[in-house]
Amino acid sequence: MSQVSHLARRTAADPVLLVGNPNVGKSVIFGALTKTYVTVSNYPGTTVEITRGRARMLDGMPDIIDTPGTNSLTPQSEDECATRDILLAEPDAVVLQVGDTKNLRRVLYLTAQLAELGRRQMLVLNLQDEARDLGVRVESGELERRLGIPIVPATATRQTGLDAIPRRLPQASRADLLCAYPAAIETAILEIGAALPPELGPARRGVALMLLAGDRTLGEWVRTRLTHAGVELVEARRAGLERALGCSTAIAISRARHRAVSELLREVFHVNRPRSGTASDRIGALSMHPVWGIPFLAVVLLVAYGFVGVFGAGTLVRWMEAGLFGRVVNPAATAIVNRIIPWSWVRDLFVGQYGIITMALTYAIAIVLPVVGTFFIFFGLLEDSGYLPRLAVMVNRVFRTMGLNGKAVLPMVLGLGCDTMATLTTRILPTRKERVLVTFLLALGVPCSAQLGVVLAMLGSMAPLGTFIWAGVVAGTIFGVGWAASRLMPGRGSDFLLEVPPIRVPSVANILIKTAARTEWYLKEAVPLFVLGTLLLFVLNAIGALPRLESLCRPLVVGGLGLPPEAADAFLVGFLRRDYGAAGFFVMRQHGRLDGLQSLVALVVITLFVPCIANVFMMIKERGIRGAVAMVGFIVPFAFAVGAALNWALRALGVRL
Amino acid sequence: MNERGLLLSSHSPAMAREEVLEELWTAEETGMTLSLSTLTRTIHAGPSDGWGGVTQELIERGWVTLDGEQLRLSEDGQREAREVVRRHRLAEVLFNQVLELPMETTEAEACRLEHELSPQVTQAVCSFLGHPPVCPHGRPIPPGACCALLSRRVPSLICRLTDLKPGERGRVVLMAPRHRDRLDQLADLGVTPGAVLTLRQRKPSLVVEVDRTLLALEDEIADGIYLRPLVEW
Missing domain, CATH: 1.10.10 (Arc Repressor Mutant, subunit A)
Incomplete structure (x- = not known):
């Protein structure tokens, strides 16, 4: 390393990298060290976007980066790839490894790889409480002596043990955990190490091993740092080793690592009593039991409906809309605006029919926010309890019909909260085909909580048959289109392989902080779009274009869907956010402008719409402009076609709602 | 032919x-x-x-x-023939289902091995394969003495993860997944030869416990994991 960075290191302001397996509490420790919040959750994927902060609790307040959970530095997913890339990009950073004490084997497997990269590190053995419950005892003193790195036992969720981190971090050093590879591999490591750029320093051994393991994700990195002869050397050595070893080099390497770790475990890892089922085990088993898992899911859904649908979308919305906005905010705003603003069109801009306060804010704050807020609380509970991966176990077979596997349930359920967030989370899926399929199905048919709340409130106002038809059409569309798309699309899906974390009792504080962070994210994301949509309607109305647009859409809206002409307004803003469109129908329904059948048709069309502009941007970012355009180009006409077909079918069958 | x-x-x-x-x-x-x-x-x-x-x-x-x-x-002839056929079909299972060699190679090699395998090796192969009842063509494999022991509920030496019953444990001896990248991924999760797996459930998805981690697996992956069952008496 250069002289400058050496000097920088002495000021103790080297960045800190949090590295560890998934679900071991890295994010909680990040929060404790920075005193700011990041999303903490029980399944791989929510920290796909790297979180950086300033570790105010550490000397010199260094930058701290929370990396996605990884089981190995030879990555298997985009998440794990990100962690490896950060490690290579931040050669001076100190590694703060966080491990699950009861799974020490996997912790040390990662430690061995960090040692091969020559990283200075310390180790936090977290989740001591769970280890104790299982009768697991780790001699951390002995482990510390053998590895020569600071080791701190902790239970981050209870804030125990964390105070030792600032004191021990300066003692971080390279772990003394060398794996004995077959002689042929050792020779190849030296040869390849010599061909690697010298500035990699002690990391050369680790990088040489990654190259020998045939890590294709290193492609770009290799091209910029290795000569052509170097690349050929790697290929030749790897091929030679495979012949000599009779198995892939990657396997031989992982075997040697496991052997080294097993030896260490024998000395420091003890299970004092045989594993007996704890309460959390029994609940966990019940929730994915082939028979009991189904009533369990039904209860979860029922609770969700009661909390989000009845309490959030019913009680809270009533208080907020009729109470807070209807009696207080809107009358007050109207009075103030009328007093201080002389021009009637500016008054209308704020408090008119398409007013920023009376329409945009009323929708966003009074109708949508209570629903989104309650959903995020509930989703936080699901996440932190460890139920979601068990749901994946339950639905794996069903998802196979759509060319997906159980793992895809994670983004799909998150989509019920926010499709934009969920589109980002598709990165946890292993193949491109799965990522495209899930992005597409999210945009097509998974209603976000904002919209779901409004939809459920409207469905509640009609016969129960309406809810069944709506759910049936939407679910049928998702499965039908998913089935067809998975067969038309090239590429392959993947086998189901998912870690199932233990059932844990969520911490109330964590849920509240998380809900606050997500709600803030939502408000920043949604309110500007609500205002923008209202402005659009206001301008169109002011210049008299609205009636013209309505008459333009008349054949489609009135003829095809059987809706009143002003429903076109709702579809128009539905292009910005479909929950905003749904809220428009909600108001029309309240004013008796939609009967039951019309409401149902309108709801189906708006549910199948593209979620919102933000989601389209996310689709472009994740899937490219062509993919996004193709999806949107299919979804919009398709939504109207399904709506028209439903309208026709319901009328032909004489259904009354 | x-x-x-x-x-x-x-x-x-x-x-x-x-x-x-x-x-x-x-x-x-x-x-x-x-x-x-x-x-x-x-x-x-x-x-x-x-x-x-x-x-x-x-x-x-x-x-x-x-x-x-x-x-x-004749009766004597049948006894001799039975052993040849047994060796041939066991070899077929080994080559085709465990080593996943193409059927053509499997046939040719099985034809050679049927003459070579000693009774001791035949029994070891049979135990290793978990006393398979049929060959890849679906024809019955004549049972040997070791298979008779099996019927008296002595566990086979090797079985697939999918053959375990919920609650049973086994030590991994061999991993032959269809996609090689799966092997690395399983190894990173601790599923590697020598690891002890406990089958927790078969349906709706297969769940195994390795160390203190629960993993949900597709049956296709579990089919490629061969274990030596651990029996607790």
């Missing part, structure tokens, strides 16, 4: 006898009998008139009897 070129001339007398015994066993298994002329024309080791002499020798040894035109295995 003639093109495999396994001509009679390349066989030792003992091998040639075994080929005929195998041919007769296979025919009798499907309820057919063979005449000498049919045998010399259709034998899978390659048609040749020379098989006539071999058959004659078998008749002299009392392993084959003549029933008019039709050849039949």
Whole structure:
């Protein structure tokens, strides 16, 4: 390393990298060290976007980066790839490894790889409480002596043990955990190490091993740092080793690592009593039991409906809309605006029919926010309890019909909260085909909580048959289109392989902080779009274009869907956010402008719409402009076609709602 | 099957006898009998008139009897033939289902090994494979002494993860997943030869416990994981 960075290191302001397996509490420790919040959750994927902060609790307040959970530095997913890339990009950073004490084997497997990269590190053995419950005892003193790195036992969720981190971090050093590879591999490591750029320093051994393991994700990195002869050397050595070893080099390497770790475990890892089922085990088993898992899911859904649908979308919305906005905010705003603003069109801009306060804010704050807020609380509970991966176990077979596997349930359920967030989370899926399929199905048919709340409130106002038809059409569309798309699309899906974390009792504080962070994210994301949509309607109305647009859409809206002409307004803003469109129908329904059948048709069309502009941007970012355009180009006409077909079918069958 | 070129001339007398015994066993298994002329024309080791002499020798040894035109295995002949067929089909399971060699290679190699395997090795292979009841073609594998033990509820030496019952444990001895990248991923999660797996449930998805981690797996992946069951008495 250069002289400058050496000097920088002495000021103790080297960045800190949090590295560890998934679900071991890295994010909680990040929060404790920075005193700011990041999303903490029980399944791989929510920290796909790297979180950086300033570790105010550490000397010199260094930058701290929370990396996605990884089981190995030879990555298997985009998440794990990100962690490896950060490690290579931040050669001076100190590694703060966080491990699950009861799974020490996997912790040390990662430690061995960090040692091969020559990283200075310390180790936090977290989740001591769970280890104790299982009768697991780790001699951390002995482990510390053998590895020569600071080791701190902790239970981050209870804030125990964390105070030792600032004191021990300066003692971080390279772990003394060398794996004995077959002689042929050792020779190849030296040869390849010599061909690697010298500035990699002690990391050369680790990088040489990654190259020998045939890590294709290193492609770009290799091209910029290795000569052509170097690349050929790697290929030749790897091929030679495979012949000599009779198995892939990657396997031989992982075997040697496991052997080294097993030896260490024998000395420091003890299970004092045989594993007996704890309460959390029994609940966990019940929730994915082939028979009991189904009533369990039904209860979860029922609770969700009661909390989000009845309490959030019913009680809270009533208080907020009729109470807070209807009696207080809107009358007050109207009075103030009328007093201080002389021009009637500016008054209308704020408090008119398409007013920023009376329409945009009323929708966003009074109708949508209570629903989104309650959903995020509930989703936080699901996440932190460890139920979601068990749901994946339950639905794996069903998802196979759509060319997906159980793992895809994670983004799909998150989509019920926010499709934009969920589109980002598709990165946890292993193949491109799965990522495209899930992005597409999210945009097509998974209603976000904002919209779901409004939809459920409207469905509640009609016969129960309406809810069944709506759910049936939407679910049928998702499965039908998913089935067809998975067969038309090239590429392959993947086998189901998912870690199932233990059932844990969520911490109330964590849920509240998380809900606050997500709600803030939502408000920043949604309110500007609500205002923008209202402005659009206001301008169109002011210049008299609205009636013209309505008459333009008349054949489609009135003829095809059987809706009143002003429903076109709702579809128009539905292009910005479909929950905003749904809220428009909600108001029309309240004013008796939609009967039951019309409401149902309108709801189906708006549910199948593209979620919102933000989601389209996310689709472009994740899937490219062509993919996004193709999806949107299919979804919009398709939504109207399904709506028209439903309208026709319901009328032909004489259904009354 | 003639093109495999396994001509009679390349066989030792003992091998040639075994080929005929195998041919007769296979025919009798499907309820057919063979005449000498049919045998010399259709034998899978390659048609040749020379098989006539071999058959004659078998008749002299009392392993084959003549029933008019039709050849039949005697009791002694059946005992011999049964062992040859057993070795052949076990080898097929090993090559095709465990090592995943193409059927063509499997056939050719099984034809060679059926003459080579000693009783001890045959029993070890059979135990390793978990005493499979049928060959890849679906034909029954004649059970050996080791398989009889199995029926008295002595566990097989090796089985697949999917063969375990919920609650049973096994130590991984071999991993042969369909996609090689799966191997690395499983290894990173701690599923590697030597690891002890406990099957927690089969449905709706297979869940195993390795160390203190629960993993949900597709059956296809679990099918490629071979274990030595651990029995608690």
